[in-house]
Amino acid sequence: VQLQETGPGLVKPSGTLSLTCAVSGNSITSFYWNWIRQTPGKGLEWIGSWYHTGATSYNPSLQSRVTISADKSKNQFSLNLTSVTAADTAVYYCARRDTARVAGFDYWGQGILVSVSS
Amino acid sequence: DILMTQSPSSLSASVGDTVTIICRASQIIDPYLSWYRQQTGKAPELLIYAASSLRSGVSSRFRGRGSGTEFSLTISGLQPEDFATYYCQQSSSSPFTFGPGTKVDV
Numbered sequence: 001v002q003l004q005e006t007g008p009g010l011v012k013p014s015g016t017l018s019l020t021c022a023v024s025g026n027s028i029t030s031f032y033w034n035w036i037r038q039t040p041g042k043g044l045e046w047i048g049s050w051y052h053t054g055a056t057s058y059n060p061s062l063q064s065r066v067t068i069s070a071d072k073s074k075n076q077f078s079l080n081l082t083s084v085t086a087a088d089t090a091v092y093y094c095a096r097r098d099t100a101r102v103a104g105f106d107y108w109g110q111g112i113l114v115s116v117s118s
Numbered sequence: 119d120i121l122m123t124q125s126p127s128s129l130s131a132s133v134g135d136t137v138t139i140i141c142r143a144s145q146i147i148d149p150y151l152s153w154y155r156q157q158t159g160k161a162p163e164l165l166i167y168a169a170s171s172l173r174s175g176v177s178s179r180f181r182g183r184g185s186g187t188e189f190s191l192t193i194s195g196l197q198p199e200d201f202a203t204y205y206c207q208q209s210s211s212s213p214f215t216f217g218p219g220t221k222v223d224v
Contacts, residue, residue, distance in 0.1 A: 043205075043216060043217075043218050043219060044162070044205060044207070044216035044219075045216070046213055046214040046215065046216070057212055059212075059213040060119075060213060061213070093161055093162075095161075097209075101150060101209060101210075102149060102150055102167055102168035102171075102209065103152075103167055103209065104152030104153075104154070104164045104166075104167040104173075104207065104209070105152070105154075105162070105164060105207075106164045106167075106173065108161035108162060108163075109161065110160075110161055111161050
């Protein structure tokens with residue numbers, strides 16, 4: 001299983017951060033597909049997840065600005081984060097998680113650094 | 119949100135040493151606790167899930183224990199690749215939250 005994040009590395013303040021995670025070796029029609037970010041100040045922060053039924057779950061701290069969607073035909077899922085500020089500067093990871101409640105995030109992308117700056 | 123804490127925040131060790139990292143949750147999360155190792159510049163890597171279950175392919179020198187709100191990760195016989203930062207993470211309730219990390223260095 002391999003995950004690969006792509007997207008712009010620089011986003012202007014008040015703009016929208018858009019990233020895509022391409023998945024190979026596993027269909028996205030099973031498992032939960034997640035976005036997680038990491039900053040030096042706040043550490044690792046779970047952003048949200050997408051499930052093949054179309055169900056999504058978001059971190060309440062970001063819920064008003066986040067949308068996670070997927071394109072099953074391309075076997076990829078995406079993150080949109082609106083109204084970004086410098087506080088959204090982070091390394092963004094996509095990751096897979098099994099449906100079992102005890103499951104951890106078992107496959108991760110390499111991460112993509114996104115900076116918010118004018 | 120469930121708050122996760124870890125201690126110590128950092129520790130120094132040598133190859134071959136045995137070290138233990140503690141993770142505490144602000145409420146009972148047993149057994150919904152995972153451990154990760156993150157090497158510099160890389161993504162976190164899942165080591166342990168369900169508090170004590172070793173992920174397939176992960177070395178048996180990693181051992182997870184604990185219940186309720188207190189958990190531990192013990193690394194026996196530190197290898198060079200184990201000098202990294204370790205995180206715990208709860209999946210008891212959303213939003214899933216991570217500990218602040220414990221850095222193991224030489």
